[in-house]
Amino acid sequence: MPDDRSIKVFENQNKFQSVKSQKDEAKFLYKIHGDYENPDTIVLFDSDYKEIYDKSNHNQDALKNFFKGKTLLFIGFSLSDPFVNDLFSNVKEMYGGFSVNKHFAFTTKNESFAKYDVEAIKLDDWDESLLEYLLELKNVKNKSVVIHSEKKNVESNNDYNDDLADLNLIYELINKKTNDLRKDRNNVKLYSEILDLRGKVDKLLFKEIDFLQEIKGYVNTELQALYTSVYSLEVFDDKVFERINNVRANHEKFQWYDRSVILSAVTCNIIHFNRADYRKISVLIDFINDNEDKVWQKAITYLFVVLNHLGNKWLRYTELKNKLESLKQNPKIQNACIKIIDVFNIGFHNVALPSNIFENNYFKDNSFNYFLPFFIDNENEGFLSIYENYEGGDVDEFIEFLKDIPIPDQMKYFLCNSKENNSKKEGKGKKKKTDLDKLKNILLLNKVFYPYSIYIQEIVSFYKFFPELKHAEILNSQLKITQTPIKEYLLNEVEKSKALAFHFIKEKQWGQAVVNIKQAINLKGKDIELLHYLKVCYKESKDVDNELIISEEIYGINNKDEENICELISLYKNKKNYSKAMQFASELIIINDKKAMYFYNRAVIYKAQSKYDKAILDCNMGISIDSEELELYDLRSICYYEIGDNDNSIKDCDFLIKRKENEPKYYCTRALNFISLMKYEDALQNCDYAIKLDSKASEIYHIRALIFRDLKEYAKALDECNKFIRLDLNNVDYYCDRAFIYLCNNNFKAAMQDIKRAEKIDLNNPRVYGCYANYYRLLKDYQKAIDYINKAICNDVSNSSLFIGIKAEIYGSMDDDENFF
Structure with missing residues (x-):
């Protein structure tokens, strides 16, 4: 080595x-x-x-x-x-x-x-x-360096004298030709000659600088000088634009990260001075059209930020609109725009870097360092600091980790230029946890919206926290997609409609969101992503019928979409279309028979149809796949209760309570079993414990009412009824149960009032018909009682056994033994 x-x-x-x-x-x-x-x-x-x-x-x-x-x-x-x-x-x-x-x-x-x-x-x-x-x-080489340096000094003195002579001559020529141009203002050739002479003057005066600019150490000096000019000058002269375009075009001399930092300077300049400068904005568009990886993505993000910030000011430039129009034809640019809009819609406060980043000396008072992208190079001082500061294990492994992790480059340099302080200071642990939480939020965001979210984070954090600025109010006028004209010029019609739809979804204006999604579908065709968003809008606006239609359309496009099939099962079950719900539930199990909850879905449908044995079998299948899925035990315990298998139901309840002792519904199911076993004290104890866990759960008071009803303590039963109805005023079953207790207490007027309340909530509910049947049976109006119980049986075939029992009671009251049996 x-x-x-x-x-x-x-x-x-x-x-x-x-x-x-x-x-x-x-x-x-x-x-x-x-x-x-x-x-x-x-x-x-x-x-x-x-x-x-x-x-x-x-x-x-x-x-x-x-x-x-x-x-x-x-x-x-x-x-x-x-x-x-x-x-x-x-x-x-x-x-x-x-x-x-x-x-x-x-x-x-x-x-x-x-x-x-x-x-x-x-x-x-x-x-x-x-x-x-x-x-x-080696000796010859060392001597040649000294000789070359001395020779250069001699040559430079001679050159200097020659250059002065040339400059005097050119000066005289420029004066002469300028005077000639005053006499002949339309002489294009003469004007071109003067410009050529001007170029010669520049070359003579600055040729040494031009030579230095080709040396690596001076390239960075030149770049920082350009950055300072671009960042701070309100008005750019032609020379500044020429220097910017030189950085853009000269890929041998300048690297992508050099272009990126100049791009940041242009963006900051436009935001600082809040002026719609056509040439400056055009520079951003030129960086986009250069299509250089890591640069065009930043350029489109910054263009979005800048045009939003300027509001309507830039609309006076027709040429600018035309340039933006060309971006609509590029699918890559359109996809980027949509992601950028999504990040804006999340809200700026969610995407800023930790404020203490500017406490680090590397960034403090140095915006060039802040905007310089992270790159690995032996001449990058910001990067090389990691070898001095890193106190962990394998530094090269950590460098590779930094290179690939989706966090803003400023955070990477921050880590390179910070030493971990392990001392215990008051409040430090809490602050460190806050910073870690922010970093986690940034990682989650960037995983979805990379790299555009990173560029928004860096510009937002800069304006919020950079010491010499700290003017976060600049950000207050940022994106509200319906209030800015940018969508008209940067997005094509499809993406424009999608952007508006996402805005209205965020604002929970479901009707407007539906209109724009449908418009996007009309332009683009049946797009499964758009259909999913449309379904969400219908779901949130409680439009169940249209939600079902869209879910079926999605199924028609992709019949393996498990999430969509689950939603179809739920929709058809709620509509009590159990045959369709069962069809999709069985299909879901065929697609994936390794998910316990898919068997649970089908078991729920079997239970709704009073097919408790089949529901129990599906629960058993689900438990064999995932023995920790408590909902399967819960459903099975209810099914055991419904078929009168109280021992197995209580066994499941005991298991559930052992696993999750603070869940009130498990105590409620166990209380129902104790009622069936006529162990009323045990039932009341379970209800009391459930009330301690959740005093607002209406079902607990409902069960207590059933206990007191069976004990014929009707006053207590009615008191419990009043409690659960106050907690749930729109529950048909609660009014029907209270009406039944009133009938047991021969309070026909109060019973009829509750039946009417239940009927008002759900006109065709079978339980309401059952209440009417009992009411007229006790009044010995048997024909009306028979008519209502037949309606109940027709409207709820799944619970026909319950209503057939009531019908038998009617025939028993009539002493009609033939129909009774």
Whole structure:
């Protein structure tokens, strides 16, 4: 390994470093024939050579660039190697038979490499002679640096005098031609000559700066200077725009992260000065159209932020509208816009970074560092700090983690430039937990809306917390999609309708949301995502019929959508269309018979049809798949109760209470079983315990009323009835049960009032017909009683056994033994 740690060491499988090593200033050790520590990289056999020097292999590309752009000194490398010879031949062929650069080779033999354009350097041996030559070569190189520097100073003095003479001459020419132009204002040729002379002046005055700008260290200086100008100047002159466009166009000199930081500066400038500047906004659009990964996504996000911030101000530029119109044709841009709108609709307060980020010295008072994207490079000071500050295990592993995690780049640099303080300070634990919670929220958001949410987070946090600004009020006028014209110009008709629909969904304006979703469907066709949103709107607006229609449409497009099938089951069950509900429940089990709750769904339908044995079988199947699913035990306990298997029902209740002792409904089911067993004290105890857990649960008082009714303590029963009806004024069963107790107490007037209340809630409810039947039976109006009980049986076949019992009582009261039996 080299002593100099800045020298990159890599072998032939590292494509990234082989490309990076081709920079002029790169220092590296390139183990092209492999490293013994990594056997997979070692080149030994003919097949290995063929692979490593194949035309499509990145190693050959690297060597070609070295041969044509660098001077090579071969030490102990055989130029008789056919693969190396082929490579030299290919390079020479590319440049018309010339090698382009000089190359040298050490040799102890009398051999010539002239045919390869490689000059031989004769050594006496490979020991002292080689070492002596290398040391002399090092001395010559060091001297040449000093000589070159001195020569440069002499040359620069001479050049300076020549340049002054040239400038005087050009100055005279400009004056003469300017005077000529005053006399002939429409002379285009003359004007062009003056501009050309102006360019020559710039070149003479700033050629040294131009030279420095090509050196890596000065490139960053130039970039930061441009950032400062763009960030702070209210008005850009042509030179500023020229410099911006140079950063955009010059991909050899500037990298994507350089363009990204200038893009941020343009955005901040527009927001700072709150002016609709056509050329500045056009720069953002140009960055989008350049289609450079990691840059165009940021540009479209920032364009959205800027146009929203400006409101109507930018609408006076027809050319700008035309540019935006072209973006509508790009599906990639449209998808990005929709994600950006979704992030805006979530609300800015949910997406800001922790405010203490600007307490870190790396960001404090330095907006350039804040907007510089995270990238891994040995010259990136913000990144290199991690080696000083990281106190964990494998730092390289942590770097890879940082590179891939979907959090804003500012957080990554924050982690690189922060040392973990393990001291215990008052309030620190709570603050740390708050920061962790914020980070979790950011991660959840970015997982869905990456990378657009990241760019919104960085700009929002900047305006909220950057020390010299802290003007969060700038954000107050941001996106309300129905109040800004941006949707008209940045979104096509389909995406515009979708954006409006999502806005109305957020505002819970379901009718308006439905209108816009339908419009989007009309434009795009039956899109399953849009249908799902439409279904949500109908569900939230309690439009059950249309919710069912859309669910069926979704099923028609995708009959394997398990979530949608579950909703179809629920909808048909609530409509008491048990055959359709059963069809979908059985189909769901065929699709996936490994989900316990799918058997639960079907068991619920069996229970609704009073098919308790089949419901119990499905509960058993579900429990065999997932023995921890308590709802299956709960449903089974109710079914056992309905068939009179009180022991098994109580057993399930005991199991449930042991697992979840604070659930009132388990005590209620056990109380019902105790009523069946006429263990009224045990039933009351379970009710009392349930009331302690939830005093607002109406069903508990309902069960207590049944206990007192069976005990013929009607006053207490009515008192409990009044309690549960106060808690649930629209429950038909409660009014019917109280009416029955009134009838037991011969209070016919009060009973009829409750029957009428129940009828008003649900006109065709079978239980209401049952109450009427009992009412007229006790009044000995048997014909009316028979008519009402027949209506009850027709309207609820599943509970026909209950109503047939009432019918038998009517015939018994009539002494009609034939019909009774």
